[in-house]
Amino acid sequence: MKGRRLYLDGVSVVFDGFRALNNLALIVEPGELRAVIGPNGAGKTTMMDVITGKTRPTEGVVSFGDADLTRLDEAAIANLGIGRKFQKPTVFDALTVFENLELALKAPRGPLPCLRWALTGEAKSRIGATLREIGLEERAQDPAAILSHGQRQWLEIGMLLMQDPDLLLVDEPVAGMTDAETEHTARLLAGIAGRRSVVVVEHDLDFVRALNCRVTVLAEGSLLSEGSIDHVQKDERVIEVYLGR
């Protein structure tokens, strides 16, 4: 199951004549950490939507390993091993931190297996390990509703870890975080990469620099530039879209 590459080629998404993505190409190799940046409206979130099945591309190829993602729904794509963290953290408020992680834990997803589900020692220790990793051990029995913004972000990252995905898509993980929280998040993500592919969409260039990885710059739905952070920051076209025209 491991070692699949994410492959996008010629992907366009048209909403009522507006091209949110325009002939986009992107390849993420297994185990790679990739940052995606771009001005507002560049199509970063639409790209995530296309990969996770939320939006169907008007044209183009989207595949993960040999699976054609344009034919699958969100749940099937998630079960292929693609996890997503949203810009606005969404956790289940009515459930405890522990129960949120338990729901995300990789296990058969049908109604009957869920009815018969019993928490084994192994599952418990995996949840415990993730609780430590995201620093929420003390809050395990608290309802997710009372967590702070940063803690919700970590819980969501923890839920991604429980899914044990091969590819993680992370949308603006540090938006609205304090410096200390941002640092903790950068450590979390760095620990995740290497074991799996991670694509991070972010506005914060300092954070992207800290990730120390290949950077893809999007503008107006297309690939503008790709390379190291120093390379793209020197790229004339990148400077133009970021600093004005």
Add this chain to the structure above:
Amino acid sequence: MSVTALPGARASGLRIGLRAVLIGAVLVLAAMPVLNQLPQDHALHVSDFLVSVTGKWICYAILALSLDLAWGYAGILSLGHGAFFALGGYAMGMHLMRLIGPRGVYGHPVLPDFMVFLGYQELPWYWLGFDSFAFAMLMVLLVPGLVAFVLGWLCFRSRITGVYLSIITQAMTYALMLAFFRNDMGFGGNNGFTDFKELLGMPLSTTAARAALFYASLVALVGCYLLCRWITGTKYGRVLTAIRDAESRVRFLGYGVTRHKLFAFVLSAMMAGLAGALYVPQVGIINPSEFSPGNSIEAVVWVAVGGRGTLVGAVLGAFSVNGLKTWLTSTAPDLWLFVLGGLFVLVTLLLPRGLIGLVQGRGQGGPK
């Protein structure tokens, strides 16, 4: 083991207290048909009226439970649950009609009176098998389950949620009402079924039969409650809660939301059908007015008043609102609809967690 929702010793004390209250309530209900046997002037005598009306309320409580599973846990606000109740009732009614046999007014050996009257020569194919109790009981569960499956499958896979889903379920019960009003449907038109004679060899007019139906309903209520309690305590129950609160997020975790909602909706419809089947022999009649949209909306009010998503609240709501209804419709019948509407508005505004929220709020100091 599973993690309790209410942390702290105080909450577990509340839990034990709740269990004691519930067992007490079941015992009080169970005693009613016995106390009915006491002489009329005895202080503890329970009137025939009170026993029969309580038997009906127990059936309503099962309906409320089923609605709470769909609405309170899975977030499916069905405004057509009365249809599943009525379908279960009709399946039971068909069995009771077949049991009348040659004792009808026209004395036909097989055909129910209304069919003789409408000039039927033979029993329609869909009436076959209803002479068997086991078959009829199967249909009590299968027919509402199948209708819920088809409707739910169409809606859930197209991701119809919220108010649109509610309107569709309401339209379903209305459409079924119009259909059952038609004489050529073979379900007795607007008169429906009545004049039942017996069930399982017991004449329905006897006190023993009434008590048996009362106890059967009570057992069904306790069974459905325990079933729902179990379901909502499993991981499946937590998946339902998660779907209720953030449906699309559950999809990105890899859960097939359509299947999960469908499972809960079908199960809930079957429970509602069972409630209807127990109701019909107790009231002695079933007709298309059971499908009227107002009935389904009333059931929603019971659950809202009691406290949705709590199971106990649904049962409490069914008993208290119907108690109020029985009292008001005898003392001030014109007021009832105003009180019902007002109740719904007041509970929504002032008691979002229902009557149960009042009790829990005191024990727990609120959820936050």
